[in-house]
Amino acid sequence: MSTTITTAGWNHTEIEISHSVLQKAYQRETETLMAQVRSQINNMTDMQQLWQVHDLLSAKRYDLDGKYDNREPMLVFTFAQLLKEGWISLEELNGLDSAKLAKISSLSKM
Amino acid sequence: MSTTITTAGWNHTEIEISHSVLQKAYQRETETLMAQVRSQINNMTDMQQLWQVHDLLSAKRYDLDGKYDNREPMLVFTFAQLLKEGWISLEELNGLDSAKLAKISSLSKM
Numbered sequence: 394m395s396t397t398i399t400t401a402g403w404n405h406t407e408i409e410i411s412h413s414v415l416q417k418a419y420q421r422e423t424e425t426l427m428a429q430v431r432s433q434i435n436n437m438t439d440m441q442q443l444w445q446v447h448d449l450l451s452a453k454r455y456d457l458d459g460k461y462d463n464r465e466p467m468l469v470f471t472f473a474q475l476l477k478e479g480w481i482s483l484e485e486l487n488g489l490d491s492a493k494l495a496k497i498s499s500l501s502k503m
Numbered sequence: 504m505s506t507t508i509t510t511a512g513w514n515h516t517e518i519e520i521s522h523s524v525l526q527k528a529y530q531r532e533t534e535t536l537m538a539q540v541r542s543q544i545n546n547m548t549d550m551q552q553l554w555q556v557h558d559l560l561s562a563k564r565y566d567l568d569g570k571y572d573n574r575e576p577m578l579v580f581t582f583a584q585l586l587k588e589g590w591i592s593l594e595e596l597n598g599l600d601s602a603k604l605a606k607i608s609s610l611s612k613m
Contacts, residue, residue, distance in 0.1 A: 423550050430553065434544045440533045443540065447560040454557060 403465050410488045411468055418480040419461055426453055473500035513575050520598045521578055528590040529571055536563055583610030
């Protein structure tokens with residue numbers, strides 16, 4: 394098997410790690426969003442601020458809908474994005490093979 | 504002048520009453536919305552509930568955008584809608600001529 398094929402496949406352990414990390418990242422990101430909305434709503438004094446919350450929710454809903462793509466061919470990109478945005482650390486992905494980790498790490502810096 | 508033409512025109516006093524009533528109705532409706540969102544946000548426990556708030560805000564923003572139409576030919580319809588939804592009372596429109604009041608009242612029951 395060539396290196397390319399090895400990097401592309403995800404074994405059972407890697408899939409388990411991926412699901413667990415995705416779940417944790419989603420929880421962190423959504424809890425942060427809920428806290429942010431709670432704070433904005435409790436400090437709002439006018440409708441302009443309520444529409445700002447609406448704009449934030451529209452953007453985040455769209456963002457979250459696309460970002461947590463757990464299809465195998467997309468996982469490297471999903472993790473790179475989450476790493477870039479600070480929702481996960483590279484250490485949490487320990488257990489993935491080193492070629493995947495290197496790819497995720499370098500994509501996250503783009 | 505025919506009754507139709509009389510009903511269609513809005514004199515200075517009627518315009519002043521209209522603007523004042525529209526402003527009050529808008530304030531009531533938006534304060535109610537802000538209170539409702541505050542309550543939902545402070546009671547939410549999961550993301551599903553946050554997206555429900557987003558859906559509510561999307562619907563209300565669209566609704567409010569169209570509803571407070573203060574162009575003269577639309578005022579009768581605007582007031583009928585606000586009356587129907589309970590944001591104003593017919594008494595608050597005292598000072599408009601009786602033909603307009605009758606029209607608003609009957610449209611509000613449709």
